[in-house]
Amino acid sequence: MRDDEKHSVNRPSTADGRSQPPASVSSAIAMIDDGNALEEKGQTAAAMALYDAAVEADPRCARAHLNRGNILLEGAFFEDARKSYQLAADCDPQYAAAHFNLGNLSYRLGEFDLALKSYEKAVRIKPDFVDAFVAMANAYDGLGRTAEAVKSYRRALAIHPAYAEVHFNLGMIAMAQGFYDEAVENLRRAVAIKPDFGQAHRTMGIALSRLERLDAAEASHRRALDIEPKSEGILYELAMILLARGKPSEALPLLLPELERGPTWTTKTAFASCAARTGFLVDDARIRVVLKTAITEPWGIPYQLCRSALSLVMLDRRTARCVNLANASWPARLPQATLFDADGLAAVETDSLLHAILEAAPASTIEFERFLSCARHALLEIASSTKGDESPDLQPLRFYAALSQQCFVNEYIFDCDDAETLAAAACRSKLQSLLDAHKAAPPLLVLAVAAYFPLSTLRNASRLVEIDRPALLDAVLRQQVQEPVVEKSLRAGIKRLTPITGGVSEEVRSQYEQNPYPRWVKQPAPEQALPLNAELRRTLPFAQFAPMQDDSAPVGLVAGCGTGSHSIFTAQRFRGVRILAIDLSLSSICYAKRKTQELGVSNIEYAQADILNLGDLPGTFDLIESVGVLHHLADPFAGWRTLLSRLRPGGFMHLGFYSELARKHIAKARADIIERGYSGNPDDIRRFRRDIAALSPTLEQGLSQFPDYFSTSECRDLLFHVQEHRLTLRQIQSFLDEIGLHFLGFELNLSTLHQYRIRFNDDPAGTNLRNWELFEADHPDTFAGMYRFWMQKPMQESRPSG
Numbered sequence: 011m012r013d014d015e016k017h018s019v020n021r022p023s024t025a026d027g028r029s030q031p032p033a034s035v036s037s038a039i040a041m042i043d044d045g046n047a048l049e050e051k052g053q054t055a056a057a058m059a060l061y062d063a064a065v066e067a068d069p070r071c072a073r074a075h076l077n078r079g080n081i082l083l084e085g086a087f088f089e090d091a092r093k094s095y096q097l098a099a100d101c102d103p104q105y106a107a108a109h110f111n112l113g114n115l116s117y118r119l120g121e122f123d124l125a126l127k128s129y130e131k132a133v134r135i136k137p138d139f140v141d142a143f144v145a146m147a148n149a150y151d152g153l154g155r156t157a158e159a160v161k162s163y164r165r166a167l168a169i170h171p172a173y174a175e176v177h178f179n180l181g182m183i184a185m186a187q188g189f190y191d192e193a194v195e196n197l198r199r200a201v202a203i204k205p206d207f208g209q210a211h212r213t214m215g216i217a218l219s220r221l222e223r224l225d226a227a228e229a230s231h232r233r234a235l236d237i238e239p240k241s242e243g244i245l246y247e248l249a250m251i252l253l254a255r256g257k258p259s260e261a262l263p264l265l266l267p268e269l270e271r272g273p274t275w276t277t278k279t280a281f282a283s284c285a286a287r288t289g290f291l292v293d294d295a296r297i298r299v300v301l302k303t304a305i306t307e308p309w310g311i312p313y314q315l316c317r318s319a320l321s322l323v324m325l326d327r328r329t330a331r332c333v334n335l336a337n338a339s340w341p342a343r344l345p346q347a348t349l350f351d352a353d354g355l356a357a358v359e360t361d362s363l364l365h366a367i368l369e370a371a372p373a374s375t376i377e378f379e380r381f382l383s384c385a386r387h388a389l390l391e392i393a394s395s396t397k398g399d400e401s402p403d404l405q406p407l408r409f410y411a412a413l414s415q416q417c418f419v420n421e422y423i424f425d426c427d428d429a430e431t432l433a434a435a436a437c438r439s440k441l442q443s444l445l446d447a448h449k450a451a452p453p454l455l456v457l458a459v460a461a462y463f464p465l466s467t468l469r470n471a472s473r474l475v476e477i478d479r480p481a482l483l484d485a486v487l488r489q490q491v492q493e494p495v496v497e498k499s500l501r502a503g504i505k506r507l508t509p510i511t512g513g514v515s516e517e518v519r520s521q522y523e524q525n526p527y528p529r530w531v532k533q534p535a536p537e538q539a540l541p542l543n544a545e546l547r548r549t550l551p552f553a554q555f556a557p558m559q560d561d562s563a564p565v566g567l568v569a570g571c572g573t574g575s576h577s578i579f580t581a582q583r584f585r586g587v588r589i590l591a592i593d594l595s596l597s598s599i600c601y602a603k604r605k606t607q608e609l610g611v612s613n614i615e616y617a618q619a620d621i622l623n624l625g626d627l628p629g630t631f632d633l634i635e636s637v638g639v640l641h642h643l644a645d646p647f648a649g650w651r652t653l654l655s656r657l658r659p660g661g662f663m664h665l666g667f668y669s670e671l672a673r674k675h676i677a678k679a680r681a682d683i684i685e686r687g688y689s690g691n692p693d694d695i696r697r698f699r700r701d702i703a704a705l706s707p708t709l710e711q712g713l714s715q716f717p718d719y720f721s722t723s724e725c726r727d728l729l730f731h732v733q734e735h736r737l738t739l740r741q742i743q744s745f746l747d748e749i750g751l752h753f754l755g756f757e758l759n760l761s762t763l764h765q766y767r768i769r770f771n772d773d774p775a776g777t778n779l780r781n782w783e784l785f786e787a788d789h790p791d792t793f794a795g796m797y798r799f800w801m802q803k804p805m806q807e808s809r810p811s812g
Contacts, residue, residue, distance in 0.1 A: 038068035042077060054081055072102035076111060083115055091115055106136040113145055122152040140169045144176055156183060174204035181210070185217055193217040201233075208237035212244050215251070220774075222767045224255050235264070242268065242276045249280035254760035258284035262297060269300050275537030282310025282534070287759075288318050293325035298363050305366040308532045312370035313717045320378050323364045328357035336384040337377050341425070341700075346388035358385070359406035368416035369485070370531050372423070372720035376703075376710065379720060383424040385413055386461045390430065393437050393458035407453060411482045414460040418490055419529060421722035422462065422692065425700050434462035445470045450477050457486065465490035497600040504599050504616060507592065508623035514644040515594060515620050517732040521690065522572070522595035525723035529601070530575050535609070539585035542633065546662065546754075546800070552775035553754040555802050556660060562586050564632035569621050569653055570594075570639030574602025580635055581606075581614050587633070592619035621649045630658035637666030638796055641735040647745055654749060660805045663751070669793040670736040671786055675712035677736065679729050682709075690730035692722050699725070715794070739786065742797065743779040753777050754800040762792060 045060035058081050064074035079094030092115055098108035113128030129146040133139050147162035160183060166176050181196035197214035201207050215230030231248040238244055245268060249261035261284040268277045282304050290297070301319055305312050324330050332354040335344060350358075358364060373379055389410050417424065426434070441459045444451045445468060456465070456474065465471050471491045479487075510519055540548065542561040547553075558564065564584060568591040571577040577591035591614050593599050599616050606614055621636070621643065634657050640646040646667070657663055670677075679702070686701075688694040699719075702710045718724035746753055755776050767774055770781045786792050 038064040038071045038074060041067065042071070042073050045077060049077075049081070054084070057081065070101045072098040072105045072108060075101060076105070076108050079111060079115075083111075083118075088115065088119060104135050106132045106139055106142070109135070110139070110142050110145070113142070113149070117145065117149055117152070120152075122149045125149045126153075138169050140166050140173065143169070144173070144179075147176075147179065151179075151183065156187070159183065172203050174200045174207055174210070177203065178207065178210045178213070181213060181217070185213065190217045190220045194221070206237050208234045208241070208244075211237065212241075212247070215247065219247075219251060219254075222764060222771065224251055224764060227251050228255065240268070242274055246276045246280045249284055250760060253284050253287065254764045256761055258287045259290075262288065266296055266300065270296070273303075278304065278307075278309040279534075282308075282315065285318050286310055286314040287761075288321075290318065290322040290325060293322065298322060302363040302366045305363075305370050306532075308370065308534050310534055312367075312532055313372065313374065316367055316371050316374050316717070319363055319367050320373065320375055323361060323367070324378075326357055326361065328353045329361065329364070332358070332385075333377060333381040336381040339384075340380050341427075341703075343384050343387040343430070346391050349384050349388050355406050355409075358409040360408075365408060365412040368412040369419075372420040372717070372724075373416060374714075374717045374720045376714050379424065382413060382416060383426075385409075386417065386424060387430060389413065389454065389458050389461060390433055390437065393452070393455045394433050407457070407480060407482045410454065410457045410461075411486055414457045414486050415489060417461040418464065418486075419531060420720060421525070421529060423696065423699075423720060423722045423725065425696055426462070431462075434458070438463055438468070442468055445473050448473065450479075453480050453483055456483060460486050460490055464494070466494040493604060496604050497597075500600045500603050501596055504596055504603070504618055507617045507619040507627065510594060510618075510620045511622050514642075514733045515622065518642055519594035521726065521732055522593070523597045525726050526573050526595060526598040526601045527723045527727045528573060528575070528718075529721065529723055530573060530605075533575055533579065535579075535582045539582060539587075541585045542587070542662070545584055549757065550755045550775070550800060553777070553800070554775065555662075555752070555754055556805065558632060558660065558662075561632075563588065565629075566590070566633035566635065567631040567653075567656065568592070569624070569634060569636040571602055571616070572598050574598075574605045576635065576637060577602060577614050577616075578606055578609060578611055580633075581611050584633070587613060589614045590631075591616050592621075592624075594618065594620060622652060625652050625655050627656065630656055630661070632658060632661045633664075634661070635664040637664065637798060638668075640665065641668050641737065642731060642733050643735075644733065646735050646737070650745065651749070654751070654803065657803050659803055661803050662754075663801045663803065664798070665801070666796040666798040667742065668734065668736045669786070669797055670738050671790045672792065672794045673736050674790070675709065676716075676729065679709060679713060680734070682706075683729060688730070690726050690732070695722055695725055695730060698729070715791075737797070739779045739783045739797070742799075746779075746801070750804055751801040752804065753779065754802060756782075757798045757800070758792075762789075765789075 041060045041064040045057040045064070048060065049057040058078065061074050061078045061081070064071055065078065068074070075094045075098035079091045079098065082091035082094060092112065095108055095112040095115060098105055099112065102108065109128045109131040113125040113132065116122070116125035116128060126146060126149045129142050129149065132142040133146070136142070143162050143166035147159040147166065150156070150159035150162060160180065163176050163180050166173060170176075177196045177200035181193045181200065184190070184193035184196060194214055194217045197210050197217065200210040201214065204210070211230045211234035215227045215234060218224070218227035218230060228248065228251050231244060231251060234244045235241065235248060245264060249265060252258060252261040261280065265277055265281045265284070269281060281300065285301055285304060301315070301322065304310060305315055305319060308315075324333060332349055335349060367373060368382075373382060437455060438459050441451050441455055451474070456479075459465065459468075465474060465487070468474075472495075475487050475491055510516055539545075542564045543557040546555065563586045566580060566584070566587050566589045568577040568580055568589055571591035571593045574591070577589055581587060581589045591602065593602070596618055599618060603616050606616075621639070634653050636649075636653060640649045643649040650665070653663065682702075683698060686698075688698045699710075702713070713719045713729070716728055718728040758776075763776060766776055766782070766785055769785065770778065773781055776782070
C-alpha cells in the first residue's frame with residue numbers, strides 16, 4: 011500500500027507578516043478557526059456553515075475555500091471540491107497547500123498527470139514540502155514511471171530521513187521489480203523508524219519468503235500478526251510459511267480463534283492445508299470440531315485430510331482400544347461383544363469427526379481399515395441374529411450408517427472370508443424377501459447389506475426409499491439407491507465425438523465402465539474464479555509466460571475427465587472458462603455429470619471420445635488439461651502430440667505422468683500381480699491385498715502410503731491397470747525439447763519447493779528439469795502422486811528447416 015492519503019497540510023496560517031487584515035478578514039479568520047475546532051469534534055455540517063460564512067465575509071479568503079474543499083472532498087463531491095481548491099489557489103497563488111490538495115483530488119480520481127502538475131507547483135512554492143514529494147512519487151508510480159517515482163521518494167527522504175512510509179514505498183517498488191534483497195533493506199528501515207508498522211513487517215516477511223529465508227520470514231509475519239491480530243492475510247501467509255518449514259501444527263492454534271469467530275475462505279484454506287500435513291499427538295476438542303467441518307463442507311480435499319483426522323480419532327482411548335483389539339486379533343474377526351464394550355460403542359457412535367471421515371473418503375490407514383472390517387463383521391453379526399431390531403442402546407445406528415457409506419465409497423475393498431460372504435449373502439436374501447413382500451426391513455439389516463453390496467443391485471430397491479425408516483438411513487439410501495438411478499438416466503444423453511480405437515483404448519474403456527474412477531464424494535471449490543492469467547500467476551508465481559491477450563472467456567479441454575472431479579475443479583478455477591470434458595467411459599461420464607449438476611456447475615459439456623482420435627476435431631483450445639491419463643495410452647507421446655495439435659499457439663497445457671522412480675513399490679507389486687496371475691476383478695484385488703499383508707508386510711507398508719490403495723476402483727487403477735507407463739524427467743525433457751514447448755513449472759507443495767530452491771537457488775521458478783532429476787534422485791518420493799506440470803505453446807510454431 012502506497013502512502014497516497016490526503017495529507018493534513020491544508021490549514022497554513024495566512025498571518026505571514028503582511029499588513030493587518032481589515033475587520034471582515036479578521037472575522038473570516040475567526041470563523042475558520044472556530045470551524046476547525048468543530049471539524050475536529052466531527053461536527054462537519056456546522057464547520058461547513060462557518061466556512062461558508064467566512065467566504066461570504068471575505069470572498070478572497072484562501073483558507074476558507076480550501077477548508078470547504080476538504081469537506082466537499084470527504085463527501086465525494088469531487089467537482090465542487092475542485093472548484094473550491096482552485097478558488098483557494100486563485101486567491102493566493104503562493105498557497106502551496108491549495109495546489110497540494112488539488113493534486114490529491116486528481117490523484118484520487120486517477121488523473122495522475124493532472125496531479126503531478128499540481129504537486130510540482132506546490133514544491134516550487136515550498137521546496138521542503140516533503141508530503142508533496144511523496145505524493146508526486148505516488149503519481150509517478152501510478153503512471154508506471156518507476157524511476158521518477160524512486161527519485162521523488164529519495165528527495166522526500168533527503169528532507170525527512172525518518173519517514174517510515176517512504177522507506178516502505180521504496181520497498182514495495184523493489185518487491186514489484188523482483189529485487190527482494192533491496193526490498194528487505196528498505197522495509198527494515200521502515201520498521202526501525204516505526205516498530206508497529208504492521209504492513210511493513212508483513213511485506214518484509216513476503217520478501218524474505220521469496221528469498222527462501224523462511225525463519226526470518228516467520229519472525230516478520232509473527233510480528234505483523236502481533237500488531238494486526240485480526241488480519242486474515244497475515245494469518246494465511248504465516249500459516250503457509252509454517253507449512254513450508256514443516257511446522258504445520260504450529261499454525262492450527264493461530265487459526266482457531268479466527269475460524270471460531272467467523273471462518274472465511276482464506277482461513278479455511280489455511281487450516282485445511284496445515285491440518286492435512288499434521289499428525290496429531292494431543293486430543294483437542296476445538297480442533298476436532300473445526301476439522302470435522304473442514305471435511306464435511308469441505309475446506310480441503312477430504313482424502314488429504316483423512317489420515318490427519320484419523321490420528322486425532324485415535325487419541326480417544328476408547329476408540330483406540332477397539333482399534334488395537336481388532337489389529338491384535340487380525341485376521342480373525344472378534345465377536346461384537348469383544349470388539350466393543352459399552353465405552354467403545356459410545357465412542358464410535360458419538361464421534362462426529364469419525365463419521366465425517368467415513369462418509370467423505372476411504373479411510374486410508376491399514377490399522378483403521380482392519381478395525382472397520384471387524385466393525386462391519388460385528389454389524390453383520392447383529393443383523394444376522396434375532397436381536398437385529400432390539401432397543402437403540404444396542405444399535406449404534408449413526409456409526410453403522412457411516413460405516414455403510416464408507417463401504418460404498420471404498421467399493422467394498424474390505425477383506426471378507428467365505429463364511430462372512432455367506433452370512434452377508436443370507437442377509438441380502440432376507441432383505442430381498444422383505445422388499446418383495448412390501449414389508450419394512452430392520453434398519454440394521456439394511457445397513458448390514460449396504461456394507462457388503464450396493465443396495466441398487468436389489469430388486470425393487472426403490473421400495474427402501476418409500477417405506478418408513480430412521481432418518482439416519484437417508485444418506486445411505488440416497489447414495490446407494492437414488493444416485494445410481496440418476497446416473498443411469500443420464501447415459502442416453504451423452505454424445506460421442508469420436509470412435510473408440512480398439513486394443514488398449516477399448517481395454518481401458520472397459521476397465522472404467524466396470525470401475526468408474528475415482529468414486530469421490532466432496533471436493534472444495536475456490537472462493538472465486540480468477541482469470542486464466544491471474545490463476546496461473548497465483549499457481550506458478552515465479553514462472554515466465556506470455557499472458558493470454560484476452561482471457562475473459564477461455565475455452566478449455568479436459569481430456570480424460572473420469573468421474574468429474576478434475577473437470578469441475580477446472581470449471582470453478584478459471585473465470586469465464588467453457589470446458590469440454592471427454593472420457594472413454596460412459597459410466598465415468600455419467601457420474602461426472604451427476605456431480606456437476608449436483609454442484610450447480612453449468613460451464614462444462616461432457617462427451618465420449620478417444621484422445622487418439624481428437625486430431626480430426628475442428629477448432630483449438632486455449633487450455634488443455636490431461637492429468638493421470640496419457641500414461642494409460644499405448645503410446646503416451648502419441649497422445650501428447652494429438653493434444654498439442656488441438657492447443658492454439660500461446661495456449662497452456664497441464665499434464666500429469668507417473669514417475670518411474672516414485673512408483674518403485676507399484677512396479678514391484680505389478681510384477682507380483684502378473685507373476686501370481688491375479689486379475690483386476692474385485693475378488694482378486696481383495697485376495698491380492700490379503701496375500702501381501704501375510705507374505706510381504708514391507709510391500710504392504712509401501713503401498714499403503716498411496717491413498718488409492720484403500721478403494722477398489724483406485725486400487726485397480728493403481729496396481730491392476732490394463733496399461734501403465736512410468737516416465738522419467740529425462741524423457742519428459744527430451745520430448746519438450748523436440749516439440750518446442752515452454753516448461754512453466756510443477757504444481758508441488760510449498761515444503762518441497764522450498765527444499766528445491768535452497769539447493770538450486772539460481773532456479774527460483776523451478777523449471778530446470780536436470781536439477782529436478784538430481785533432486786528426485788535424493789528424494790524419490792517427491793513425485794509420488796505424479797509429475798504434474800504446466801507448459802505453454804509458443805505463439806509461432808517452429809518449422810523444420812530446408
